[in-house]
Amino acid sequence: MIQSSLSRRYFLGECGVGLGKIAAASLLTNNLAGRSLEPRPAHTRPKAKAVIHLFMAGAPSQLELFDPKPHLSKLEGSPLPKSIIGDQRYAFIQPDAAVLGPQFEFKQYGDTRATLGLPLAPLGAVADDLCIVKSCTTDQFNHAPAQLFLNSGFSQPGRPCLGSWTLYGLGSETENLPAFVVMSTGGGLSGGSALWSSGFLPTTYTGVQFRKGKDPILNVSTPEGISNDLQKDTFGLVNQLNAKRHAVINDDEIATRMASYEMAARLQSSAPELMDLKGESDETINLYGCDRDKHSFARACLLARRMVQRGVRFINIYHSGWDAHSNVKGSTENNCKQTAQATAALIQDLKRHGLLDETLVVWGGEFGRTPMVETNPALGRKAGRDHHPQAFTTLMAGGGTKPGTYGETDDFGFHITKDKVHVHDLQATILYLLGFDHERLTYHHAGRDFRLTDVHGQIAHDLLA
């Protein structure tokens, strides 16, 4: 592998143009934007230095996992009162569909009496770290728009996502890894790559996908048939020729490109090092319940902890497969089996590494699920739940959040009755934890200042520690 010290030494000494410092400092700068990835201060003292967003794509059922509604069992088979439903449009069901009662028992855990459905029992172990927000609400009732909305504050592609805003505001603290990483397990995603797009922000702030397989970052491995020596010499030759050009043209952009090659060389060794779990103890591997080499949600969680340790700022782990239009019971069990233990492990592991205080873990989907049942023989569906934008639950842990349960819904789990947290409020709160005033984190584009929360957003102060 390339020793970065070699190329660094070359920059600082041999190449003779004295640009190492300039270039390294301005690495990844975008020449249009006026901001770079240099670390920079936030608006206020940040509580969280990093965010791990476990995005439960497809939308888990809050009625099975967080928000027990025994009343629904009593109503089972009959429709909800019209006054409750209002003029809500649905994706698949008719508004007068019958009610479906909770499919699982609930138990309370820890001193905070955190209420969790049976499939999430493993989370009971970290109950006293959980900030359970039962009163989340969104504007969108279809997957792609709702996933985009939660990430970018807008239902159409084209705006920067939370991770991009974070980088734009704070810069990067890692020189060896991308500062905004995206991993994905389960099926393909509704929102696609727009979910981690930098939108109108410079492309530098786009999330970098870590993929399964041997090449976590696209093209990070030296191609087959090319020896380490050759790779090293090629980097060397390219930099020497670029340096010569720089001496003639005198454009700092060339120095920046040379620095980008230096970082590419470093990535070639730091990415495999990051992905190599040999150094993790069996105890840790068992805690997460993952395999050292096999791609899974649990392994992604462990990688996320390692990334945080290495200064990665924002990590998205998408787990799709929650879209339980049929058999909400089986689907919930199955998805919890893949995610619950690992989520608990991540929180425990961050905590014992002393990282939880400054790492915000977010767990949740893009909307909730209907109290009404989805049954449709024509589509082969029964005992499922449709999309429900009015109320859903998001979990948070660490990063300056206050453990406890927040918000309430009505007896049907349909509407929020107390402490509503709109998606824009959630975004404002996360930005606040990162040290931003969401009204001041703006970017001038297309004739006006844009922000993640548009013209909305209230910080949910009650859930801050």
Place this chain on the structure above:
Amino acid sequence: MDLSSRITKFILIASTLGASGAASAKDSEAISFSKDIRPILSANCFKCHGPDDARDDKGKSLRKAGLRLDIADNQDWKEVVSRIISKDPDEIMPPPEANKNLTPEEIKILKRWIKEGANYEKHWAFVAPKKSPIPAGKHAIDHLHRKPLAEKADAYTLVRRVHLDIIGLPPSIEVADRFAADPSPEAYAAIVDELLKSPRYGERWARRWLDLARYADTNGYEKDRDRSIWPYRDYVIRSLNADKPFDQFTIEQLAGDMLPNATPEQIIATGFHRNTMLNEEGGIDPLEFRFHAMTDRVATTGTTWLGLTTGCAQCHTHKYDPITHHDYYGLMAYFDNTLEPDYHIPNPTLAEKQKENFAKAEKLLAELPNRWPDPTGKINFKPSTVSSVEAKNAKLSIDQIFITPSGEVPDRDTYTITIETKQPEIAALRLKTFAMNGSGPGRTEHGNFVLSEIEVTASPLDESSPPTKITLHNPSASIEQEGFPVGNAIDGEPATGWAIHDPSKGIDQNHYADFFFEQPVSQPSGTRFTITLHQDHGSNHTIGSFQICLGQTSNPGGNPKEHLNKSYEEWLAKIQPDLTPWQVLTPSEFTANTPYLTLEDDGIIFAAGDISKHDIFTLTFPAAAQPVHSIRLEALTDERLPESGPGMTYYEGRKGDFFMSEFQIKTDKPLTFSGASETAFGAQYGQGNAAASAAIDGDIQSGWSLKTQIGTNQTAVFNLAEAIPPGTPFEIKMHFGRHFASTLGKFRISGSPLPKIKAIDHQGTLNDFLLQAPEVKKHVDQIKALRKPLKRDQTLVMQERPSDHSRQTHLRHRGEYTQPKDVVEPRLPNAIFPEGKEFPKDRLELARWLVSPENPLTARVVVNRHWAAFFGEGIVPTVDDFGMQGKLPTNPALLDHLAVTFMERDWSLKELHRLIVTSAAYQQQSIIASSSAPRFPRQRLEAEIIRDSALHAAGLLGSKMFGRPVRPPQPAGVSEVAYGRPKWNPAQGEDRFRRSIYTYQKRTAPFAMFTTFDAGSGEACLARRDRSNTPLQALTLMNDPMFIEIADHYAKLIEKSQGDTEEKIILAFRRLLTRPPEPDEVRLLSDFHQNHESWKALTRAILSLDESVTKN
């Protein structure tokens, strides 16, 4: 680049191009409102004191301040200034919470302006551009440039620059050397001429236009399925190559369909605004996403032609620019009145071929009665009882019918089968073979076999005569492998045989071969047949599972004609009850909730316009003279419908299908049905058939749909339990849709007085009989194939709705689809459209106005964007914003001159490009002599140019133009994150390395290399791309398998070239970088080559150089 060097760079460009920044008024000059004042007011005050006068539901103004500073008003300027300079937090403007602090310099300028009379000026961009006088013999750009220029670039730099700019590819070494030998202006002009004529020109410039058009080959959002709109992309390339005047180019794209006698080309052009995304997610409200597409159309039109950001006005009046909330929907109204059909592109060659096919089909149909088989030849095959089987090597297990060998597989084998039968008139035998365990009937690993020869002898059971050999003829088989026809099995040649492998079908299928006897065999005592199957091909090509059937002639001695007539009559008698004469019923009233219905000839009703997830057609029928006991619904095809219909489904489900969830009929009371039938139906996803009976079961979730029979007429018949008596009017309601919109597009209703009629799709003619008769199936299949419509290429287009069904555009409160308010007529913002004049009234008039001299914006916006393409930065640096918040032009006289010249020269982009590249400003060198010295700004190349240049240098780039998008190689897994984890199968052959403009563009998983180098995703209009500089780019150039493959070809080309190592190194360098390398560069490359002895390693390094991805 860090901030300080960026600022330096900006100043450099600004000074090069003659900037006059804001807040920099010289004491000696009078204050200009546009230049000095508006930027201050816009940045600090307009948010509250600007045009936005939104009112809440009660009519109360939402603007925080009553006073307007964006227009000349009767302001108390003393008061304004006193507020600005106040120190009192309750007094000071802007208020502290606005986080806006005016600098002392700005305050000074404001004061001076007021002292000088506080004159307002119209915003510069809203005043028509004016030409400047240019002295004879002077180049307009250089004359207006008015700043010192750097030295001219050296010949190699210049010739590479102008090639990359005009055609997006580096020059050939020959052209470069020729120019270096004679770098005269004439030689340069000749090169420019050649480049402007090159077909590569259109391919290069189309890319920039397609960024604005947000072109992609998929629909976007969750499912992101493929769409066919590449003919629009080809239209853009063709138009640019033809130097179609930009005004015409504009009109065709925005309203080509409305031009008189619109040509196919003009219709294809309207794909511009069909590049909006389509959400196919199950369960969406399609009209909501249509609204999102409409807001995209308004925004894209604003950016592309007007350079205005209209987006703000979707929700409320623009805070800075004079575009009201009302104006926004006025602009939308121009585009709202459209249908969005698929256009089948006329294709004369195909039409001719189709005509020929139809004629052939007619001829075959006319000959069909003559094809009726001789009844003596009709064979009934029946399984036969096997009395013994012998085989050389295989251990055979026998039962009555099957013979299944087991054990070791022999290399070759011969089976001898004995069958004894008392049946007379044995005339043929059928060898049936059966697929085994997911493999084929053969015993090879791949399941094939070869039957070398088949021999048959017959002898009487009473042994009254010796066995005689039966002569076999007319063999036929259910499948024949290429080179292994069934005839080989009776040709007496053991080296040939019959085999069954056809790569287009799986091997795991049953197959048979028939062999006919020259003479039927009848023995009074019964016959013993001995059948020998020789399988001499070798390599285990023996049969594993088979059966022998003997065929008997029936109806011996008949006459084909008689037999045909008899068969036809028998058939006719059977279907007679269903051949009822149907009476077409024409409704007196017909309405639908979402689409609009039109009554066409013969009682046919056509549906058009929007559709929803639950559409209801209500048809009222006047009293009939006859009773109505059965109702027939014909679902009819039409080219105006998706995939020719009969349905209108255009997302989520099968295009062109429909889903009729309920079919209801009532007089003064609801009527009940006794049954329903249909000519075709689809399968429901879960259970049950999507048959007509599912449309009368009272369950809104089940219904009738087609699925595989899209593009054909189909019929359903509904039988009423009791007839509607004569003289009784009645009403039919049809419900359509499921979790996606799926309405029927064209249909007709008929009635019959007879009960219990079944749906049939013919009239019972002789031809109808023949077309379904198994006896002539082989010929009928041929006729059906010939009758199949030949598929023309399709593309997405716009079509204006008829005036009697025009769509009304509503203002949407807070920009929300769910909050429609007042109807808004088409209109333009008064800031750009003279007050008192009549607004353009439709899309076509709007398009014409956009490119009329009365519009101050379009020509400026276009020339500015093109200037930016060459110089990296526009004369107005905010290429997408010419409004109050945009930057001022750094050289207004130059911008205006270019804009007017552009219009005068017939809106010719090629002339504009020629003008730019022949200027001295363009030909400056790019070396940075000092931080303040003028120079040409170097720029990193666009993603596509980087790839195309690499392909070009490697000798891989083909010249094939146009057509369906292609998939070049890219790392596996790029597409895996998208919905459904689509596979990326890279093209082989010439499609593998075509120009990047033809690369398949998937919105949710764009081509990775393009994304890495800042290309867009086609999800929104993109007026400028970033030019980032990241480690991921380094990794792509160094490690991406595509670049490795390119480097490999590149290396082979270099290796094959003439010359010694050094000459080869120089050639490799110059194929991409044009200029000859410096001696020390050659030395570095030579050393490297000596160390690694690999040309591929060398070309790979060259592909990774900064200079390779940069325009110098």
